[in-house]
Each structure stands twice: as structure tokens, then as C-alpha cells.
Amino acid sequence: MIKKIVPASSLKGEVILPPDKSISQRAAIFSLLYDGISEVGNYSSAQDPQSTLNCVQQLGAVVQERDGKLVIKGTGRKQLKTPEKDLDCGNSGTAMRLLSGVLVGAGISTKLVGDASLSGRTMTRIINPLEQMGAHILARNLAYAPLFINRNEPLKPLKFDLPIPSAQLKSCILLAGLFGEEMTQVIEILPSRDHTERLLNLDQKLVQGRKIISASLSDEIPEQSYTIPGDFSAAAFWLVAGAIQKDAELLISNVGLNPTRNALLDILGEMGADITIENERMEGAEPAGDIIVKGSDLKAVDIDPKMIPNCIDELPILAVAMLFAEGTSTISGAEELRHKETDRIMAISKMLKAVESSFEEKEDGLIIHGDPEFAFQSAEFESFHDHRIAMASAVLSLKGIKESSIKDAESASVSYPTFWKDLDKLRVES
Template sequence: MNYEVQPATTLQGKIDLPADKSISHRSAMFAALHNGRSAITNFSEAADPHSTLDCLRRLGITIEEPGDNTVIVEGKGRDGLQTPSKDLDCGNSGTTMRLLSGIIAGSGVSARLTGDESLSARTMKRIIDPLTEMGAIIEAREADYAPLNINREGPVKPLYFPLPIASAQLKSCVLLAGLFGEDPTEVIETLPSRDHTERLLGLSIEEMDNKKVISASREDVIPEQSYRVPNDFSAAAFWLVAGAIHQDAEITLPAVGLNPTRTGALEILKQMDADITVANQQREGAEPIGDITIRSSSLKPVEITEEVVPNCIDEIPILAIAMLFTDGVSRISGAEELRHKETDRLHALAEMLEAAGADFEEFNDGLEIKGHTGFTPKPAVFDSYHDHRIAMSAAVLASMADDPSEIRDGECTAISYPGFWDDLQVLTN
């Protein structure tokens, strides 16, 4: 379905954002491995975490959804998973496939993990290699791609694993497999990535020589996962940029997750002189939250380098839109990983910027964008490439044009933000 975006004369209001997808995935998985009941509230309505719930049910986990985005999981402990009689369909969710692969490999059950066309085109080599070293037997299409047939015959082998890239999914996959081993598996992290897994599981972390050593084994008690999932910072980022670049904007976003490994985009926008305030800071379970307000801002150019990319990887598409409205040249580098998401996001961004009449240059690992404060994008037909973050970034950009634009296949926003189009209407009316 295509969506028409009208020019926004104002952006005013309060938006209750969707729940955090990353935490929703993990809360359900870890609750399944906990020995007992967990009640998770504000569970994400997005398609991806519900792919995780469907897969857990096929692994023999009883899950109730009584309403109000509450999920009740009857955990069976790490030895309670059952070999599924059907494929584990991960849909479009890379988090589901990569984290569940670690759990399946560690548990010793045999399972076949499948995904949709987009997910099946994403390489799984990064998880296949370490899981194989840990004793898993994995058969994959063309050696690297889903479907993945996973089983294990011997015990889980402990692994000393320096992360080759900053990836929370890879880190989590290895640690989850390690939970089933008698001896500790250690993941060594030199560049920070999302730390929800180690927070929610309470894993041991040792810091030394500018690196973190995170360990997991059968000695770790998997805690109950009863808490409210914070609202999604990645969803907040679209409205933070929309508010900053619009000339008549004030948007408040309550109870947003403020995990420091997730809020790189918040720090980048502050560097750009965005008018942002954070209030009512507190904790929800293991995670910090707060209320964020963004107002119309005069933005400065910024450089996003390899060191900070892991903490803002999902927000780079919308940060690129912010760069268009600065007074100067901004650069993104070290972001080659964006070419391996739901689509090649750097290419999709380049197509979007070209259609809008922007002055930019594309590189293998990023973009250089020449912005100016009076920039007005050309109205255009923007292709979402069936990628939710590209679709929402294009919508924010289109709202700044003088005439209507169109977003192709805009329904893909439901992957992470089912109410995005309704919220855009709320802010512009």
C-alpha cells in the first residue's frame, strides 16, 4: 500500500511510542528459559517480536496474551524446550533468527529456522561459524543463508570469542548458546553494542584494557522477566528529527528507553544543537527510561564515525535526514553494515536523497551530505524497499516538502511501528 504524505504546517503533541522491539524479543526468550512464570507488560505489537512468540510456542512454551499488550510466559527452564514438529518461521526478524539459533544450538533440540524472502537473503555466516565451534551442526542454504537446520550431538564447547564486529545480535547469539555449557563461554567486546542481553540476564561482565569480557554458562541463574518494556528509542528518533528540522514543532515522548548503548542518536542530535530535554528519569526493570521533548532547532553539521555507529546503527537513516537541514557538510563513515540490513540502506538512502534534490555523495561505508538550513525537499515518489526505517525516514523528509509526496509500500512500517502513520496524523493536525 502506498501512503501520501502532506506538507506539515506544524508538528505539535504527545506521542505514546511503541514498545522496544529489542527488549520485547529478549524478554520473551529469556522468560521461556526461566523456570517459572513471567508477566511482561507493554510487549511490542510489531510483527517481529510476535514471530519470536510464535517460534517459542513451537518449542513447547505456553504463552498467553490476555490483552493490553501483556504477555505471560510459562518458562520451562533451559532444559525444557521441545523439538518442534514444524519449521520455526522467523518472518522478517533477524533478531529472532540469530538469537534463537544460539538457544537452539545450546539446548540440543533439532530445529529448522526459516524466514521471509528478505531475511533469507541476509547472511548468517557470522553466527554459523561460532556456533559450529561450540559443537552445533548447522546446514544452511549455500552454506550461509536460511533455512538453517540446527542440531547438536555432543556437549556445548566453551568458546573464547572476540567479537569481530560490534553486533548485539552476534554477541547475544553466542552468549545464549553459552548458557547451556558447563564451562563459561566468554565474549570479548572492544566496541560497545546494545547490552540488553547481559542486563536482562544479569551476566558477569569484567572490564579490562578498554574491553569487556562477558561470560555465560549453566552456572548463571536465568531471572524472571516480569517488568514493563520501555518505549522504543529507535521509534522516538524519527520524531526527534522531525521536531528538530521543522520550524513549528514541540513533541513530547513519554517513557522512552534511555539505555546508553542505544541512545547514540540522542547524543548526536545534542551535538547538532537540537533543543532536547529529558525529564522524569527512572528505571523500569533493568533499563533506564525518561520523557523526551524536542523543539524546533537550528542544527549544526556532524560527523558519525565508526566508533559510534554501533550505538546508532538503526537511526542512521533518519539522522541522514537531519543532516540535510544543517548549515554545512555532515559525514557518515564506518557504516558498511547498513548494506546488510532489511535492504541496502545506504543505497536506499542515496535514492531517497537524490529524489529529494539533496546535495550528497555516497561511499561504500557511508555518505557525505551538504545541508543548508533553508533546504526544501522536492516532492517525490519514494521507494521504501519494503524497509520500515527507510519508509519512516522518507515520510519525515516528505513532510518538509511544499507539495504532497508518496511512500511506496508504506505498510512495512508495521514491522517496528504499527501506529506510525496514525501518529504522523496526530502531530500534523
């Protein structure tokens, strides 16, 4: 689908975000592991969480919808079923990596498959530690899906130093560890998303600046009954769109405010964005609130590489904010972007080049020369079938002088099915 975007003179109104994908997928998997019934409100209808939900049903979860909530009857750790067919993770790296941990822990032999995009993403980081725990995993070219998972020998405990700040890798190891008689530990130096630790109430200790998270069969899986907050990564597009549009004012309701996810708030605050948070509260184990963003005068920023894991998914849209900030901004230490749904550093560069902006691409990031008065006529954007690139291009298109277009714009539905509808609702015509 080619989406035509008409420029806007401003943005006004309220945004109801899609549910958080990361929390939704964990809610499904953890409800499977809970020996009882969980009621999950506001479960995501996006493709990735639905793929995960289908997989947990094949593993034995019974899922029904009641009063707008998902009622999930879990099997507990000892009653998981061997799937009758391959587990199809679709485009979801979260599903493939987390379920790999569950399957290895439970000793279930099966095959995990995914779409072309997911099958092009390396799984080496999870294969190696899982094999140390006793698994035998066959992968295409030793690294790529499909993954044939088997474990014939007893599950071994693992003390694992997390080589990169990856919530998926961390969660994979901890989920396998939940099936072990002896304790498995993940040692984290740089913080990554902590949804797994929160939702499973796992033991955590801070020792000499390192976080040690533990998991074993002795950990009780808590009931997963809560309402899932809105996706902060989806809110990011409106935070930037509101900040760069003159006289804009947006209310973004029910946003997840997990401190391991929301570095963008601090970065935009440093850039001078007019952002306030109201109605702060807890949704189960996760903090949430409502955010108001107004049109702002932005200044350039250099992102500390230590913050990158906490804003990795927001970097495509942050690059758009940098384009309209006074001065030169830098993103570095973000080489992980090259291993997402697409090479996102390359994709961001193509987006910036399409509007003839001034920037330099680096192996691990970008240097962007911003200008609050930056203007372009129109552009043809490539999404590279990447939802975040498609939506970042849309926010940039709103600042054009004439109509722009985005190829393969339907990719936005991977994480935000109503994005285009919301954009039309909030636009104030030029």
C-alpha cells in the same frame, strides 16, 4: 500501499511509542529459559516480536494474556521441546540469530526459516562460532536461511572475540553458552547493545578496555517480569521531525534510554537540537524517560565511526536531519548498513536523490551537504520494503512544498504499526 504525505507547517502533541522490539523479543526468549512464570507488560504487537513469541511457544512456553500483560510460563533450560514444525522467524534477524544460540545450546534439532528478506541476509557470522561449539548447521549456499540446526557432540565452551559490534552475534553465543558446564566468554572491544547482559544479569568485566561477558549453566536465569519501555529507534523519527520543523514541540513519552542505544541524542545535541529529558526512571533493568523536542537550528556534524554501532538503526533518519543542517555532515564506518533489511546506504542515497539534494555516497557511508533552507517541491520515494526507509521518507516528505508519495509504505508496521496514525495526529497543516 502507496502513502500520500501532505506537507506540514509544524508538529505538535504527544507521542506514545510502540514497545521496544529488541527488548520484547529478548523478554520472550528469556522467559522461555526461566523455570517459572514471568509477567511482561507492554509487549510489542509488531511483526518481529510476534514471530519470536510464536517460536518460543513452539519450544514449550505457555503464553496467556492477563490484565494487559503477557503471562509466560517458561520451561527452563532443561525442558525445552523439539518443535513439531519449522520455526518461522518471519522478518526477524533477532529471532533467527538468538534462537539459533538457544537451539545449539539445548541440543535441539530443527529448522529455522524466514521470509524472503530475512532469507537474503547472511548468517555466516553465527554459523561459524556455533559450529566451533559443536553444532552442525546446514545453510543455503553455506550462509543463508533456512538453517538446519543439529548438535550430536557435547557443547564446547568458547572464548570468542567479537569481530564487529553486533548485539545479535554476541547474544547468540552467550545464549548457547548458558547451556554449557564450562564457561563461554564473549570479548567485546567496541560496545554494542547490552540488553542481553542486563536482562540476564550476566557477569561482565572490563579488562584493558575490553568488556568480557560470561555465560554458563551455573548462571541463574532471572524472572522476566517488567514493563517494556518505548522503542528509542521509533522515537528517533520524532526527534528529527521535531528538530527540523519550525516551531515544533513534541512530547515523546516512556522512551527507552539504554546508553548503548541512544547515541542519536548526543549527535542531535552536538547538532544543536533543543532536546530535554524528564521523569528518568528504571523499567526493570532498563532506563527510561520522557523526551521533549522543539524546532531547532541545526549545524553539520561528523559522526565518529566508534559511535556507529550505537546509532546504526537511526542513520536513515539522521541523514534527514543532516539535510537541514548548516554545513557538510559525514557518516563513515557504517558499511554494516549495506547488510540490513536492504542496502540502507543505497536506499538513503535514493531518498536523497529523490529530492535532488547535494550528497555523495561512499562504500561505508555518506557525505551530505546540508542547508537549513533546503526546499523541494515533491517526491516519489521508494521504501525498498524497509520500515526505517519508509518512515525516514515520511519525515522528509513533511518538509516538501507539495504532496509526496512513498511506495510500499506498509513496511512501517514491521516496527511501528501506528506510525501513520501518529503522523496524522501530530501534523499541523500548512
